[in-house]
Amino acid sequence: MCFHPIFITHTASAPPKNNGQALYLIGLMLRMSDLRLHNSKSLPTELIFPFSWVESSEEPKTGELGFFEGALKAFDGERWIAFDLADTLKGIRPSPKGFASEPLVKALGMIKHKPARVIDATCGTGKDSLQIWGYGNKILAFERHPMVYALLWDALRRVAIPNFELRNADASCELFNSDDVVYFDPMFEHVEKKKSLARKEMQLFKNAVGADTDQSEVLERLLKSGCGRVVVKRPIKLESHPKPNHSIEGKTVKYDVYLPLLG
Ligand SMILES: C[S@@+](CC[C@H](N)C(=O)[O-])C[C@H]1O[C@@H](n2cnc3c(N)ncnc32)[C@H](O)[C@@H]1O
Numbered sequence: 001m002c003f004h005p006i007f008i009t010h011t012a013s014a015p016p017k018n019n020g021q022a023l024y025l026i027g028l029m030l031r032m033s034d035l036r037l038h039n040s041k042s043l044p045t046e047l048i049f050p051f052s053w054v055e056s057s058e059e060p061k062t063g064e065l066g067f068f069e070g071a072l073k074a075f076d077g078e079r080w081i082a083f084d085l086a087d088t089l090k091g092i093r094p095s096p097k098g099f100a101s102e103p104l105v106k107a108l109g110m111i112k113h114k115p116a117r118v119i120d121a122t123c124g125t126g127k128d129s130l131q132i133w134g135y136g137n138k139i140l141a142f143e144r145h146p147m148v149y150a151l152l153w154d155a156l157r158r159v160a161i162p163n164f165e166l167r168n169a170d171a172s173c174e175l176f177n178s179d180d181v182v183y184f185d186p187m188f189e190h191v192e193k194k195k196s197l198a199r200k201e202m203q204l205f206k207n208a209v210g211a212d213t214d215q216s217e218v219l220e221r222l223l224k225s226g227c228g229r230v231v232v233k234r235p236i237k238l239e240s241h242p243k244p245n246h247s248i249e250g251k252t253v254k255y256d257v258y259l260p261l262l263g
Pocket of ligand 1: 125126169186205209218
């Protein structure tokens with residue numbers, strides 16, 4: 001089943017009718033209240049968010065949003081965190097051995113030809129998206145979690161990135177073209193990457209978003225999305241299922257490459 005976050009266009013005025021689909025809509029309406037906004041009095045008057053929120057003056061809870069110092073921030077349980085794409089871009093460096101030696105470049109199939117678009121099915125902090133954008137690709141990025149999407153939306157408001165489109169939807173409910181490459185980096189349940197968890201954003205993911213427990217079903221749908229290549233980032237020691245066409249190993253992660261149109 002595909003899950004579409006509909007809260008962006010949904011104003012909670014009239015409850016949906018009670019049929020099978022409606023129960024899910026009610027669930028999403030309840031999730032809207034997760035988007036609590038603290039300190040909304042400091043919002044610039046011209047700022048129009050593409051999502052709804054409920055104002056709160058209570059103590060913030062993990063994963064709730066606030067607007068401070070000109071940026072939308074999420075509370076990770078201890079501090080307020082914004083995504084800073086300018087800073088992320090600064091941290092992206094080309095490999096000293098050259099572009100063609102990078103495992104991700106090889107996995108995306110860019111040595112032979114550049115994809116029409118790279119679909120980042122799991123945008124998260126936007127770090128991998130920007131890395132792939134930095135290789136010269138057009139990006140269509142998906143983020144389904146409302147809080148993470150809100151942070152990304154605000155980060156893109158502050159730093160405009162050309163040829164970079166962000167959507168708040170489940171990527172596996174979309175159809176793509178045969179010359180698109182899909183990149184999929186779900187959050188795994190048991191394998192905690194200590195190094196990446198040290199990054200403050202990753203703590204927020206662990207505490208407020210959690211593991212992507214439906215990743216097998218999502219991958220199954222991505223493989224049927226019409227795209228010519230799906231690249232899955234996995235911890236190097238994790239068994240790959242289903243078996244990929246081939247795999248490119250980095251130091252701590254591997255990129256499993258699936259070529260669904262080859263049959
Ligand atoms: C491990 S994080 C991705 C990290 C990302 N590669 C980065 O550089 O920060 C996984 C993210 O993908 C999102 N996600 C998982 N499955 C998704 C799907 N089917 N469609 C859209 N977003 C998804 C989760 O909400 C979470 O924010």
